Amino acid sequence: MGEEEKAEEKPEEKEKFTLHFPNENNLAIIAVIAGVIVSILPVLPAFVKGIGAILVILWGADSVRKTARYGLGTGVPSIGVLAMGYGIVGGVTGIVIGSVPALGGGGIVEPGVLVGVAAVGVVGYISGILANNEKFIGMKIPGLERGMAELGMAGALAVIIESSMIAGTWNAAVVIPEIIENGLIALIFILAAFGMLQPYNSCLGADERRGRTLLVSVEIGGLNCIILGVLASLIQGMAQGVPLIALGAITWVLFYSAYVRACLNEAHSVVGTGLIKTMR
Amino acid sequence: MDPIILVLILVSAIIGGILASLGVHLLPVGGAPAAMATATGVATGCVMLMTGSAVTGLFTASAVASFWEFEHANIALVALSGGVGAMLMIGWTMLIANLLYVFGAGIVPVSGRVAVDPITKESQTEYKTPRTDGHGMPNVSYISGMIGGFVGGFGGALIYVTLENFAHFSPATAGIVAIGIFIANAILAAYNIGGTIEGFHDPKFKERIAVGLFAAFVVSLLCGILVVVAVEIFPSLGLGGAL
Numbered sequence: 001m002g003e004e005e006k007a008e009e010k011p012e013e014k015e016k017f018t019l020h021f022p023n024e025n026n027l028a029i030i031a032v033i034a035g036v037i038v039s040i041l042p043v044l045p046a047f048v049k050g051i052g053a054i055l056v057i058l059w060g061a062d063s064v065r066k067t068a069r070y071g072l073g074t075g076v077p078s079i080g081v082l083a084m085g086y087g088i089v090g091g092v093t094g095i096v097i098g099s100v101p102a103l104g105g106g107g108i109v110e111p112g113v114l115v116g117v118a119a120v121g122v123v124g125y126i127s128g129i130l131a132n133n134e135k136f137i138g139m140k141i142p143g144l145e146r147g148m149a150e151l152g153m154a155g156a157l158a159v160i161i162e163s164s165m166i167a168g169t170w171n172a173a174v175v176i177p178e179i180i181e182n183g184l185i186a187l188i189f190i191l192a193a194f195g196m197l198q199p200y201n202s203c204l205g206a207d208e209r210r211g212r213t214l215l216v217s218v219e220i221g222g223l224n225c226i227i228l229g230v231l232a233s234l235i236q237g238m239a240q241g242v243p244l245i246a247l248g249a250i251t252w253v254l255f256y257s258a259y260v261r262a263c264l265n266e267a268h269s270v271v272g273t274g275l276i277k278t279m280r
Numbered sequence: 281m282d283p284i285i286l287v288l289i290l291v292s293a294i295i296g297g298i299l300a301s302l303g304v305h306l307l308p309v310g311g312a313p314a315a316m317a318t319a320t321g322v323a324t325g326c327v328m329l330m331t332g333s334a335v336t337g338l339f340t341a342s343a344v345a346s347f348w349e350f351e352h353a354n355i356a357l358v359a360l361s362g363g364v365g366a367m368l369m370i371g372w373t374m375l376i377a378n379l380l381y382v383f384g385a386g387i388v389p390v391s392g393r394v395a396v397d398p399i400t401k402e403s404q405t406e407y408k409t410p411r412t413d414g415h416g417m418p419n420v421s422y423i424s425g426m427i428g429g430f431v432g433g434f435g436g437a438l439i440y441v442t443l444e445n446f447a448h449f450s451p452a453t454a455g456i457v458a459i460g461i462f463i464a465n466a467i468l469a470a471y472n473i474g475g476t477i478e479g480f481h482d483p484k485f486k487e488r489i490a491v492g493l494f495a496a497f498v499v500s501l502l503c504g505i506l507v508v509v510a511v512e513i514f515p516s517l518g519l520g521g522a523l
Contacts, residue, residue: 029320073474074325076312078467082325085463088456089503096510099517116506123502130495136492139470172517181452189456 005141021214025063028150031059035157040111042169046232047225047243054221054251055159058197059152061125061217062159065200065210067147076200076204079151080197084189087155090120092180096162099172106171113170117156151196158192159185165228166242178235214264217260222251256276281512285446289511290504296439296458297465297500304330304469305485307370308340308421311476313413317385318416320392320421320478322377326470327463329373330432333366334462337433340365342451352445355438362437363430371430374417379491381416389416393482399423405459415477424479436462447511461503465496 006118012170022026038044060083068076099105102111128145130136163185164170167178179185199216200208225248230261233241264270309328310321321327341362347351358510381387390407391397392414397404408414417425436458443454472492476483 028442040290074327074467074470074473078325078327078470081463085460085467086503088460089464092453092457092460092498093430093506093510096517100513105517119506123352123499123506126502127464127495130498131471132466136495137468139471139474172514176450176453180456181450183452185456214381239460 021211024066027062031055031154033058033213034155035161036114037112039113039117039157039164039170040109042110042164042171043108045243046165046168046229046236046240047247049161049165050088050225050228050244053158053165053192053224054156054218054226056154056161057192058214058217060158060192060196061199061214062149062210063147063150064196065213067141067144067151067169068200068204070141070154070161072141076201077193077197079147080193081237082148083107083151083155083196084158084193086120086124087157087159087192088185090116090152090156090188091121091159092116092137093162095163095170095175096157096172098170099143108193110171117153117160118151120156123150125149129202134258136148155192156198158195159188161230162188162192162224165225166231166235168240181210184231187227191224191268195224207266211258215262219252219259222248222253222255224248226252257279281447281515284337286508286512288503289442289447292442292507293461293504293507294500295499297461298433298493298496299435299438300330300334300462300465301469301472301496302489303334303366303428303430303435303447304466305473305477305489305492306330306393306424306428306431306480307477308374308417308425308477308479309470309473309477313476314415317381317387317415318409318412319476320390320416320418322373322425326473326477327467330466330470331459331463332373333369333429333468334436335446335459336433337364337366337436338370338440338458341433341437342455345441345444345451352440355408356442357447359434359438362440363434366433366436367426370425372454374422374425377418378416378422385415387415389418389421390414391418391420391481393478393484394420398481413476418482421479424481427480429451432462432466437515443507444470445510447507448459449511457507458466461500461507464499464503467494476485485490 034052035056038049094113097115098113104110128148134146163175164178167174199213203213229241229244282494304326308321309326310319313319314321314323344361345358346374388407391404395405397420438455439458443449
């Protein structure tokens with residue numbers, strides 16, 4: 001009925017929502033720099049760490065997109081969960097190594113944590129070789145080695161940054177009782193994993209566009225910040241938590257509406273079912 | 281820390297990882313085709329099945345481990361209880377899936393890869409709907425899945441109990457690190473299977489198991505080294521208590 005009319009009047013020009021994400025290499029460099037700065041300076045306020053966490057999750061989502069595009073055989077979520085599996089091992093190791101006083105543990109700049117991140121990057125690269133090489137599993141996905149290395153590093157950085165957002169530092173003396181013992185690490189695990197796996201899992205298909213997929217990742221990063229902000233205000237106090245919640249809420253509203261706009265613009269036609277009021 | 285203990289932790293991480301990989305290879309995984317009852321196995325991916333059963337196994341293992349308060353837990357008992365927990369979980373999953381297939385979709389559990397069930401010697405081919413790859417969990421797949429759940433749960437619980445006993449990790453830390461190593465291995469095994477598998481009678485199993493176990497060995501060795509580094513460094517921080 002109304003559907004055909006709408007389909008006909010469609011050829012109005014589509015303005016694509018253009019947030020120009022940097023290309024894959026530049027995004028990786030930006031995310032690594034931001035992630036490293038935020039993780040070696042635990043004195044930064046929580047909302048600055050929140051920006052770092054959003055960028056790291058964005059990088060992970062881009063890597064998931066890059067590797068899962070060729071079809072993994074077991075679904076997109078598996079590679080996001082793999083990232084966080086490595087991330088937990090690398091993050092816990094990094095937290096313990098970084099707390100050694102000789103490596104700057106307890107100081108203002110604490111670079112020791114990066115050892116864990118780099119180590120899990122190596123583990124990821126080797127597992128990528130195992131998965132991709134024809135002598136072993138033979139998945140034949142171009143760039144899987146780099147993708148798995150990046151995912152391991154992004155996962156470890158996400159664990160470290162999100163722990164320090166909640167507890168104010170990632171020092172083992174604080175993180176172990178405040179994050180790991182009470183099980184918050186499981187929440188961090190699934191929050192960061194969703195930021196990485198969900199964008200491509202929900203957007204994949206013939207008309208998938210990188211700019212649109214990554215909007216979802218930033219949006220989930222915002223949701224991460226809201227939830228972690230609530231926890232941070234319980235553990236560190238309102239002064240740290242409230243700006244983080246505000247950052248998360250603003251990011252979420254901006255990017256969610258941008259994503260919905262992009263979807264409506266790029267869809268062939270949008271028809272309402274009558275159950276929910278449509279946006280136009 | 282005592283080097284023997286470090287080696288013990290490394291070895292248990294490797295054995296646990298290899299068992300996790302072996303467990304995944306034994307499960308009847310149907311994936312998306314099984315959701316339409318056109319392939320043998322449970323209608324979900326390897327990772328979901330194995331993580332679900334292994335986490336249940338870790339719960340039972342940690343519950344059993346909590347009976348030893350002031351001394352080292354008995355490794356064999358805790359690891360076995362993890363295996364039993366995982367076995368129960370995967371058993372219920374397969375049973376309920378079979379009930380749905382039989383009474384909901386109206387099909388007989390039948391293997392698509394072998395003509396005769398290797399355990400019960402029941403004939404399979406004439407019950408298979410043409411152009412499908414089997415349905416549900418026939419006896420051999422069910423038994424294979426139970427063995428897979430047991431092996432995987434045993435492996436996960438073995439990593440857990442070694443970390444708790446000898447590295448003096450707290451139960452929460454030991455659990456999350458065990459899950460981390462377990463998941464990495466389970467997912468590599470899932471990539472090795474590449475979608476669907478019926479169990480140990482599937483020709484794919486013989487074809488791919490060696491590569492899968494080798495990949496699991498390398499990955500668990502590397503993850504184990506990271507954990508051993510953390511275990512070695514932690515006491516030197518002088519924080520007291522458990523990691």
